[in-house]
Amino acid sequence: MIPSFNFARIPHIIFGPGKLVNLYSLIPQYGKSVLLVVGAGSLEKSGKLDEIKIALEEKLIDYHVYEIKGEPSPNMVDKATKMYRNKRIDLVIGIGGGSVTDAGKAISAMIPKEDSVKNYLEGIGIKSHNGKKIPYIAIPTTSGTGSEATKNAVISEIGHDGFKKSLRHDNLIPDVAIIDPELMKSCPASITAACGMDAFTQLVESYVSSNANPITDALAFSGMKYMKDALIPACSHGSSDINVRSSMAYGSLISGITLANAGLGVIHGFASPIGAYFKIPHGVVCGTLLAEATKMNIKVLKERGSEGEVSLEKYAHIGAMLSNEPLNKGEEISQYLLILIETLENWTDLLKLDKLSNYGISNEDITYIVDNTALKNNPVSLNKKDLIEILKNRL
């Protein structure tokens, strides 16, 4: 039985090592004036930013560069939109990690407006965005958020009154996503690990999501299949292996497509309040909680009896795939659930994912976090006790 579903557009995807050069032939379709949104330094250090600037100059393309430091805040977005609103920008290009590609997305959406992005953030502002934007090309340099394929930009303000909320509209899906694994080769191990776990979490959560559909099922499973053998090498001996980086980039891209269409679960539910109150990278939150939250979901699903069967079978499919075995019908699924949990725990150790307390989160913060955690499309309802247990195990 196929459930009714909507599937949003996806960007035009250009995937492959060296494909960054396709950018230069694409730009003239949009116009002559480009705003490049970049991160703080790494693109510059690698020499890639200079390469891009030279190519744009050769094509007589007028460009501005706007730098994003850390995760994007309303101020950063508003400052950029004020600065470039009257400069007749034809195209915004966001090239960097998830923070940068999200910032670029928000800037491209806010240039046509007159006010602050804060007014349009879910749960913060009272206006809803109408989707009108400057055309936008996203070029990720990490394999993490999948922002290059999503319809939302996450904007945060950190602190006790902080928030981590989305500007969202179907039309904010980037027009083009250029996925060039060459750009990811210089990403350091710790960032590769955190981003990779974020992407894998997105794949798992959208695969078991209560809002999944056959398209997101097929894609999420494919993304996990490619990532599973690449995740550890990408953070160690395989970091400069282009096949490893390609698999990571593919998984990340797919995770953006599936999360945009199937939604996410409790791990991303936790990530909103934790990311709003504490200065902790989003990927670390996801990575450090993935095994524990999966264990809890499976435990509670088992208590549900037949009601939990479909989701348990999906988790077992992941476990079977992780052990390179197909799930045979009628076979005991418990062993594959065990393999799934063991593999995720193993990854958490191997990738040395920080515990939450490393970022100043203590026992006293747990109630506050749990009170502000949404279950999203988690495959099973968890109560506060369950949520507290997940967090305590990773404190």
Added chain:
Amino acid sequence: MIPSFNFARIPHIIFGPGKLVNLYSLIPQYGKSVLLVVGAGSLEKSGKLDEIKIALEEKLIDYHVYEIKGEPSPNMVDKATKMYRNKRIDLVIGIGGGSVTDAGKAISAMIPKEDSVKNYLEGIGIKSHNGKKIPYIAIPTTSGTGSEATKNAVISEIGHDGFKKSLRHDNLIPDVAIIDPELMKSCPASITAACGMDAFTQLVESYVSSNANPITDALAFSGMKYMKDALIPACSHGSSDINVRSSMAYGSLISGITLANAGLGVIHGFASPIGAYFKIPHGVVCGTLLAEATKMNIKVLKERGSEGEVSLEKYAHIGAMLSNEPLNKGEEISQYLLILIETLENWTDLLKLDKLSNYGISNEDITYIVDNTALKNNPVSLNKKDLIEILKNRL
């Protein structure tokens, strides 16, 4: 190793029984004046056309109805574009079988032009289309061509100087595809069979295509998985079962997405000249040739030794899936190749797919057909002898 690939946009998909009603809330986004492209009669007979007209009138939407009889010819498209070019049409809606959704697509692309669609057909005209079009919503009433998700419209002129060629541009992918399996319940068995075999052929051919990528692999496999248990029931006792029709509609939709991004093989290579010279439904050509062409591809791939292994494994995956077994590594793949061929032959018999001679095709026509057959993205190169053998076995 992930190959470099491009993936075109897909339409915004609205899938599910009863989802046709979503059309009425979508239209005002585009404007007030709509051109409905419909088929000859079946939509009218079922009362659906009246239902749509009433809904449009209630919403005060101005509409015109243009009827397509049979597969679209340049004349049909040109006549419509001449008629509506000066009528300020805001949105074209194609609702019908593949011929109708293709015709609607072509009309939406040709209204902004001043000349004949013939000038823009691949291999026929010398102009290339720039992608500028009137927004277009496709609503299929058969599960066949997948046209609701593709970037091309097939236009033909039948006869000895005939052709069956595409108007193609990435931007011609419909803006929205509404897939409502309710609309397919009244589709008669013979048309359901031919269309279903067309869709399944598209899934097989794009799955084993030399231009496949991980996204098309995952999707094509998913499409086949849903179709395999629905195809025979849809043409017999399950024709009014909404789950059966949903699976067929899903497979067909996916086949459009995968063919647009991975290409097709020799069966669709045959379909161009056969469809151009003879009055034979496209789905019958595909359906009647699927088993024979697959058998030949497998035979020739086996002769290629290690070079053919990847494609043979893909074919074996389909065979394993058809027998509800996962392909276990190291296991003999030959048995699954056999199952694949046997299943396709069995379907050909069960669905009573006509032989080519039923449409006036004789031994004398074979050379001419073969001389005009392109291999497209077939997984292996076939020579003329191979092509002749395929056709002779279905004469």
